[in-house]
Amino acid sequence: MKSRYEIAKNVFIDSIDIDDYIELDSAGSALGRLEQSLDKPLKMILLFGKPGTGKSILLNRIFTKLKHRKEIYYFDTPSITEKEFFHKLFKVLTKQDLPRNTEVNFSALVNFCKDLRGKREIVILLDEAQMYGPQIMEKIRLLSDSRSVKFVVSLHKTEDEDLIAKEHFQSRIWEVIELKNATKEDLTAYIHKKLLKRNLYEIANSIKEKEMRLIHTFTKGNYRECNKLIFTIFEICEYYDKNEPIKINYEKIQKRIIEMAAIKLGYIHV
Ligand SMILES: Nc1ncnc2c1ncn2[C@@H]1O[C@H](COP(=O)(O)OP(=O)(O)OP(=O)(O)O)[C@@H](O)[C@H]1O
Ligand SMILES: [Mg+2]
Numbered sequence: 001m002k003s004r005y006e007i008a009k010n011v012f013i014d015s016i017d018i019d020d021y022i023e024l025d026s027a028g029s030a031l032g033r034l035e036q037s038l039d040k041p042l043k044m045i046l047l048f049g050k051p052g053t054g055k056s057i058l059l060n061r062i063f064t065k066l067k068h069r070k071e072i073y074y075f076d077t078p079s080i081t082e083k084e085f086f087h088k089l090f091k092v093l094t095k096q097d098l099p100r101n102t103e104v105n106f107s108a109l110v111n112f113c114k115d116l117r118g119k120r121e122i123v124i125l126l127d128e129a130q131m132y133g134p135q136i137m138e139k140i141r142l143l144s145d146s147r148s149v150k151f152v153v154s155l156h157k158t159e160d161e162d163l164i165a166k167e168h169f170q171s172r173i174w175e176v177i178e179l180k181n182a183t184k185e186d187l188t189a190y191i192h193k194k195l196l197k198r199n200l201y202e203i204a205n206s207i208k209e210k211e212m213r214l215i216h217t218f219t220k221g222n223y224r225e226c227n228k229l230i231f232t233i234f235e236i237c238e239y240y241d242k243n244e245p246i247k248i249n250y251e252k253i254q255k256r257i258i259e260m261a262a263i264k265l266g267y268i269h270v
Helices: 004-010 025-039 055-066 082-094 106-116 134-144 184-197 201-205 209-219 223-243 255-264
Strands: 044-049 071-075 122-126 149-156 175-179
Touching: 004 201, 004 223, 025 044, 025 055, 025 149, 025 175, 025 184, 044 055, 044 134, 055 071, 055 122, 055 149, 082 106, 082 122, 082 134, 106 134, 134 149, 184 201, 184 209, 184 223, 209 223, 209 255, 223 255
Parallel strands: 044 149, 044 175, 071 122, 122 149
Antiparallel strands: none
């Protein structure tokens, strides 16, 4: 028979699928702010935060929410070349395909966008924008100056680099929305809601407050790290459930199991 922990484990596989989106206090306020910013006459909005803080899933959420009301596009992984990127952009702006061997005439595209002013309001969500080079960023800025295209630029913040300080982001970004790691309360809500969505009530209840605190400490509230840790915890539970059920407390996830998972993932060393 399939262990319940196997089902629980799979709930924590990384996903940016909109069906997996969880309404959280902090993410909810970021969503609200992003929506408000999109209603302002802004040209560029910067969404930034460390890897695993939920930028991609938030972009997907806003895309799904607004796609029936606004002309909005989501560019997930950056195009490999500048040419490819502008082909993609050309297609959404002009609604026409450009033959593969033709280069986009950039100044014509800018003029095209200027002509769209007052006629169309286009929003483009650019995920993983740290991968676009400065030349592309400069052109994005020029296009946004037309006021008919608005860009939401999502970037991840690394430990040693302050991207906002980078030249092409200075004075050109009118609004910055930062996603942070979760508080203990948000992380608890995240874990519970994810499990409850799949009707895994007992398992959700088996993670008590003290253990949530431990999970928050190990993962520092990072959603991706939390997914990994919870996955590993349930993987261990699944093993015991199948092979040595005597070693498992079904009422309460033991500290020992959380620590075993933390060792496996390298959060703590023995
Ligand atoms: N509000 C949320 N609802 C549901 N899942 C979430 C939420 N926020 C984060 N997650 C989970 O955390 C994982 C990491 O989120 P996401 O991929 O959006 O982060 P990111 O900031 O885009 O990271 P990176 O900078 O590495 O691209 C997702 O796979 C998802 O499982
Ligand atoms: Mg992402």
